[in-house]
Amino acid sequence: MYRRFLLVLCVAAVLLAGCASDYRVVQTEQFDMLNQCAVAAEQNHQQLLQQQQQLAGRVDEVLQQLAAQQTPPPSPPPQCPEVRYIASPQNSAPREPRDAAAKQLVGAVEQVRFEAFGVTLPARIDTGIATAVLDARDIQAFERNSEEWVRFTIAPETGEPQQIERKLTRMASVPVANGDAKKRPVISARFTLGRVSQQGEFILMDRSATDYPVLLGRLALRDVMIVDVSRENLAPVRDEQGDSQ
Numbered sequence: 102m103y104r105r106f107l108l109v110l111c112v113a114a115v116l117l118a119g120c121a122s123d124y125r126v127v128q129t130e131q132f133d134m135l136n137q138c139a140v141a142a143e144q145n146h147q148q149l150l151q152q153q154q155q156l157a158g159r160v161d162e163v164l165q166q167l168a169a170q171q172t173p174p175p176s177p178p179p180q181c182p183e184v185r186y187i188a189s190p191q192n193s194a195p196r197e198p199r200d201a202a203a204k205q206l207v208g209a210v211e212q213v214r215f216e217a218f219g220v221t222l223p224a225r226i227d228t229g230i231a232t233a234v235l236d237a238r239d240i241q242a243f244e245r246n247s248e249e250w251v252r253f254t255i256a257p258e259t260g261e262p263q264q265i266e267r268k269l270t271r272m273a274s275v276p277v278a279n280g281d282a283k284k285r286p287v288i289s290a291r292f293t294l295g296r297v298s299q300q301g302e303f304i305l306m307d308r309s310a311t312d313y314p315v316l317l318g319r320l321a322l323r324d325v326m327i328v329d330v331s332r333e334n335l336a337p338v339r340d341e342q343g344d345s346q
Contacts, residue, residue, distance in 0.1 A: 204325060205295040208332040213315050214293040218265055220257045221338065224294075224315035226328055232273060232287065233321045236314030237305035238262075240286060242269065251286045253305055257314075273304050295336025297325050 213224040222236075237253035244250065249269040256262040267288040274282040286305045291298065294317070301321045308314055322328065329335065 204327045205297045206327050206329060206335050207294060207322075208328075208335040209330045210313070210333040211294055211317075211336050212334070212338045213317070214338070215290060216293065217290060218255055218263060220255060220260070220263065222255075222257060222314045223312075224317050225313035226322070226330070227316045228319055228322065228328060230316060230318040231320050233301055233303045233318050234306055234308065234316040235288075235290075235303040236308035236311075238307055238309065239264075240305055240307075242286065251288060251305065255314075256309070270302060275304060275306065292321075294326070297336075299325065 207226055209226055211224050211226060212221050214221045236255070238256060239252075239254045241252045242249065243252060250266055251269045252264065252266045254262050254264050267290065270287045270289050272284045273287050275285045277283050287302050288305060289300055289302055291300050299321075303315075308316075
């Protein structure tokens with residue numbers, strides 16, 4: 102019996118020793134796996150930290166670019182002091198321009214005096230044309246002292262026709278009935294209308310079929326006359342001696 106008991110004890114001791122050895126082997130393998138997992142986790146953590154740092158750097162660059170592109174808000178307009186005007190009694194009423202009184206008031210039809218020709222002719226005020234027109238008959242161009250001249254006849258309503266010679270100023274294109282343009286001679290002559298006497302250009306044309314031998318255009322009226330088309334014969338007529346009638 103005693104021998105059997107010792108044998109059992111020995112067997113039990115051997116079994117216990119084998120189990121303890123297997124347990125140590127299993128525990129060591131688990132520790133190795135855990136250590137590998139910890140190393141892998143640490144590496145992943147380091148990679149995440151690097152990615153976060155790179156992303157934070159890019160965000161800072163974008164914010165700096167946006168800040169550089171932003172324009173400052175417009176500054177408020179300067180506050181100007183209020184200016185008050187006190188009108189004196191003599192300046193309280195509106196006044197006409199100074200040069201308005203100096204201009205000659207004319208109507209739709211006036212009498213124009215040509216001192217160099219010795220005639221007074223009725224004129225139609227026509228603001229639709231630029232250059233004035235003078236009724237001239239038998240127009241002939243000729244040369245005098247190597248210069249171009251023109252000879253023509255004026256036929257006033259009263260008195261004998263007069264032949265006149267004037268230096269040619271230029272040739273002007275004038276529309277005709279068929280839509281084409283024809284060259285007409287232009288002369289320079291002094292004329293008087295009311296109290297205004299000045300030099301002007303006149304296109305020579307045969308106006309025998311019209312009521313008015315003279316047309317006064319914008320160039321003859323500019324800066325010196327005011328036109329009232331609703332009235333006629335507003336300017337005083339000058340006779341041969343220069344007196345107003």
